[in-house]
Each structure stands twice: as structure tokens, then as C-alpha cells.
Amino acid sequence: EPEVTQTPSHQVTQMGQEVILRCVPISNHLYFYWYRQILGQKVEFLVSFYNNEISEKSEIFDDQFSVERPDGSNFTLKIRSTKLEDSAMYFCARSGTGAYEQYFGPGTRLTVT
Amino acid sequence: GQSLEQPSEVTAVEGAIVQINCTYQTSGFYGLSWYQQHDGGAPTFLSYNALDGLEETGRFSSFLSRSDSYGYLLLQELQMKDSASYFCAVRDNTGFQKLVFGTGTRLLVSP
Numbered sequence: 307e308p309e310v311t312q313t314p315s316h317q318v319t320q321m322g323q324e325v326i327l328r329c330v331p332i333s334n335h336l337y338f339y340w341y342r343q344i345l346g347q348k349v350e351f352l353v354s355f356y357n358n359e360i361s362e363k364s365e366i367f368d369d370q371f372s373v374e375r376p377d378g379s380n381f382t383l384k385i386r387s388t389k390l391e392d393s394a395m396y397f398c399a400r401s402g403t404g405a406y407e408q409y410f411g412p413g414t415r416l417t418v419t
Numbered sequence: 420g421q422s423l424e425q426p427s428e429v430t431a432v433e434g435a436i437v438q439i440n441c442t443y444q445t446s447g448f449y450g451l452s453w454y455q456q457h458d459g460g461a462p463t464f465l466s467y468n469a470l471d472g473l474e475e476t477g478r479f480s481s482f483l484s485r486s487d488s489y490g491y492l493l494l495q496e497l498q499m500k501d502s503a504s505y506f507c508a509v510r511d512n513t514g515f516q517k518l519v520f521g522t523g524t525r526l527l528v529s530p
Contacts, residue, residue: 309461337516349462349506349520362517397461401516406450406469408518410461 310338310398310411318417322387327414329381329398337401339408340373340383342366344394352396355381388418421445423507423521430527431497439492439524441507449510451483451490452518457503462520465492465505494526502528 311330319325331338340352353363353373360373370386385392398411423443431437441451450469454462466476468483468490480493494501507521 339517341518348523349508349518351517351519354517402464406452406467406510407464408516409464412461 309409310400312396312398312411312414314414315412316415316417318419319388321390321418325385325388325416327383327385327396327398327416329383329411330379331381331400337361338381339399339401340381341397341399341410342394343397343413349397352383385416388416390418392416393418421509421519423509423519425505425507425521425524427522428525428527430529432529433497433499435497436493436495437497437526439494439505439507439526441490441492441521443488443490443507443509443521445488445509445519448485451481452508452510453479453481453492454506454508454520455503456506456523462506497528499528499530502526 313328317325338355341349342352343349351364353367354361358375372384374382395413395415397413399408402409423441425441429437450467452467453465455465456462465479466474466481468474468481471483471485473480473482478495483490492505504523504525506523508518510516
């Protein structure tokens with residue numbers, strides 16, 4: 307099944323700067339998710355998006371994070387004031403046709419210096 | 420809360436069979452999934468078990484025992500390309516289907 311695309315593939319930013327990560331679903335699905343994976347660690351849930359609204363967010367998803375679907379198609383994850391510990395891979399995912407699989411985009415590697 | 424534990428690393432040789440275990444503690448259970456992730460890549464869905472027993476998909480099989488809160492992924496006829504990290508995951512019980520991932524197992528296949 308087609309997945310999602312993400313841009314940029316790699317983003318380097320200085321601490322305190324804002325970054326915007328983008329996710330483009332290839333087909334229309336109801337559920338979308340953002341996950342984070344710090345190097346060498348497990349994948350962690352950030353936020354889910356259902357029917358163009360945030361449906362759930364984790365404790366990681368604090369006030370510095372926001373997610374939008376500005377044009378009804380693309381999704382953006384914004385980190386307002388980046389910290390060193392935000393350095394990670396950020397994955398966008400969509401739900402599958404079944405209730406139990408998700409399909410991940412290639413990810414954006416964020417490096418905060 | 421939910422937690423899923425896996426061995427950190429497993430090594431095997433080409434052609435062998437390897438089993439990757441996953442034990443979980445969840446407040447609600449909607450099935451156990453397995454994902455493969457190559458270095459630098461995205462997690463890709465492998466299999467899912469909602470009920471007890473074995474599910475087979477080619478060289479990969481996945482097993483679930485809900486009474487033991489335990490599952491495993493079985494990889495047969497190992498190939499070098501199977502070297503990757505493998506994560507078990509449970510679907511959250513909130514209804515919005517987020518995945519909670521295990522700690523991950525790095526599989527190293529040698530010639």
C-alpha cells in the first residue's frame with residue numbers, strides 16, 4: 307500500500323529555533339500520527355490526528371509542539387523553540403485498511419545543535 | 420500504562436531460525452503487531468495477532484498467548500537482509516489506534 311512522504315529528509319537547526327516538518331499523505335485516510343524516535347531507542351507516540359483534529363497527544367507533546375493540516379492535505383509538525391533533546395527521527399504515519407497496521411513515512415532526521 | 424519488553428539483541432547465521440520474544444503489560448489489549456526497521460529507515464509492518472496462536476506470512480510467523488501476555492516473532496531461513504531491528508507494538512485502548520512500541524530487538528545475521 308502507498309505510504310506517506312515527508313520533507314525535509316534531514317533538518318539541522320540551532321537550539322531555540324523553530325522548525326516545521328511536513329507530511330504528505332498519498333491517499334486519503336482518516337487517522338494520521340506523528341511519532342518520534344531518539345537514536346537507538348524505541349518509537350514513541352507524539353500525537354494523533356483524526357478527521358482534521360487532534361484526537362490524542364502524549365506527555366511528550368507539550369506546548370512547544372503543534373500540528374496542523376493547513377491546506378486539507380499536508381500535515382505539519384511544528385516545534386517552536388527546539389532543544390538539544392528534540393534531536394530525533396520524526397515519523398508521520400497513517401492508518402491501514404485494517405485496524406491494526408500503520409504505514410510510516412521515511413521520516414525526518416532533526417538535528418539540534 | 421503500557422510496557423513491552425524485548426531482548427536488546429539477537430544474533431544468528433544465515434539459514435537459521437530465530438525467535439524474538441515480547442512480553443507486555445497493558446491496561447487494555449487489542450492485539451500485538453510486529454514491525455521491522457532497517458538502520459536509517461522507517462518501521463514497516465510485518466504481522467499482527469489478535470487471537471492466540473500462530474500467524475504465518477512467508478518466512479515470518481508471529482505467535483500470541485494472551486493468558487501469558489507474551490508473543491514472539493519467528494524468522495526462518497534467515498537472510499543477510501533480515502538484519503534489522505524488530506519491534507513489537509500494541510494498539511492503544513483509547514480508540515484512536517495509536518501504537519505503543521516495545522524496546523526493540525536488534526537482529527544481526529552473519530554469513
